[in-house]
Amino acid sequence: MRFREGTAMTRRLREYGNLIGGELRPAADGGALDSIDPATGEVWARVPRGRAADAEAAVAAARAAFPAWSALPAAARASYLRKVAEVFARHARELAELETRDNGRVISETAGRDLPGMTHLWNAAAAECVRAAEGRGVDFGPGVQGVTRREPYGVTVGIIPWNSPISTLSAKAAWALAAGNTVIIKPAEQAAVSSLRVGELLREVLPPGVLNIVSGLGEEVGDPLVRSRGVDKVSLTGSVDTAKIITRASADALKPLALELGGKSPNIVFADADLDRAAPGVTTQAIFTPNAGQICYGGSRVLIQRPVYEEMIERMRAIAAGIRLGDPMSPDTTMGPIVSREQYERVTSYLEIGVKEGAELVFGGRSGAELVEERLAGGYWVEPTLFATTDNGLRICQEEIFGPVAVAIPFDTEEEAVAIANDSSYGLAAGVWTRDLGTAHRMFRALEAGTVWINTFRKVLFPLEGTKDSGYGNDSLLAYTREKAGLFEF
Secondary structure, three states: OOEEEOOHHHOOOEEOOEEEOOEEEOOOOOOEEEEEEOOOOEEEEEEEOOOHHHHHHHHHHHHHHHHHHHHOOHHHHHHHHHHHHHHHHHOHHHHHHHHHHHHOOOHHHHHHHHHHHHHHHHHHHHHHHHHOOOOOEEEEEOOEEEEEEEEEOOEEEEEOOOOOHHHHHHHHHHHHHHOOOEEEEEOOOOOOHHHHHHHHHHOOOOOOOOEEEOOOOHHHHHHHHHHOOOOOEEEEEOOHHHHHHHHHHHHHHOOOEEEEOOOOOEEEEOOOOOHHHHHHHHHHHOOOOHHHHOOOOOOOEEEEEHHHHHHHHHHHHHHHHOOOEOOOOOOOOOEOOOOOHHHHHHHHHHHHHHHHOOOEEEEOOOEOHHHOOHHHOOOOOEOOEEEEOOOOOOHHHHOOOOOOEEEEEEEOOHHHHHHHHHOOOEEOEEEEEOOOHHHHHHHHHHOOOOEEEEOOOOOOOOOOOOEEOOEEOOOOOHHHEEEEEEEEEO
């Protein structure tokens, strides 16, 4: 497992507390979890193992803070959010290093992409505060006027994943706070340290109870949060299975949900594509190097038109050969470890499944200590791996692996590419590589995906909203408000 209950051997490690009502607190019953560095397999920190009492305390704090926070003028809320952005800017390197050590995401990603993006996001949310209450008017005739206004939900819960904690914390908290809600963040138990450190920093700039962060296991602290009558909306970034649990748990309260779930995104390369752009775009940014393939929208089904199939495969092979596994803190490392032993075992099981299903192993397929230097031998390592098949029905084509494992599938016609791409229970994202504007627009319309990138991948993220098993709803300003209608007759 990626985490385990704290032991006496780890008492000298850095210990983090939950942020509840502006205070840093251990779990109410004193429980703790060990946080494990996935690059070494060693314990390096301890986080609270929150339970129902901690969930209840966080909900009470958020409810108590909501009236004053929601009543603030937009300019005042914006001022607070700009201060948050300044904190992220001042502590960017520290937070990037914490996240890299906690989940193995390489430092070039956390420091070079994630943290600068979060400063921008919080400033953008501050700029949008004034729009949170915007409504509209409708004239129904003499003496009758209809109006609407947008209002915050109240207390919102954001359940975030382990693969990019600070980014998803910010996406859920910034827009919810801008709209006038108060927030409780439940980080994944596998990688909670960076989120808890954010709590330590932001307690100095936000009013008590406006933002609360509570760590622990999903069934022990996440479930009470979702079920609480004091929570008005829940936003999850996570797995389909977790979404189903949350949906059932929230049913009695008819709680609105936003669910950003998994993906098995197609990455479609047409024969007319610029392969100098497509090959690295497909091989690195879409599949392997972003967090060792542990990204929900990764383009792990590579559909290649037959005239360029062999050339594209060879280009991918050459690029993958240059990917460097190793210490995620090193700027020279381009791919880090799998986040936990549990996830490592899942990913490596798919290496076996692909071979048993009869797919061709094009490159990769190795895992374990042989891939890295001796001091990292205890980590969770899988090399970039590509299978090839003509059967999109294989498990490696249909199931989300969440690791550096992709599959190449040839196609002949545009219609065939659409059919293969849409033959999936998921619909989060897709990529299309072509020089033809008409092809690009037809594919954009035909693909069943919440986001479609043309001649790029992961360049800019709109609020992600999936289709099918990839969920529904998003994290944006309007998503954290509901519309109230009024009819005035005089």
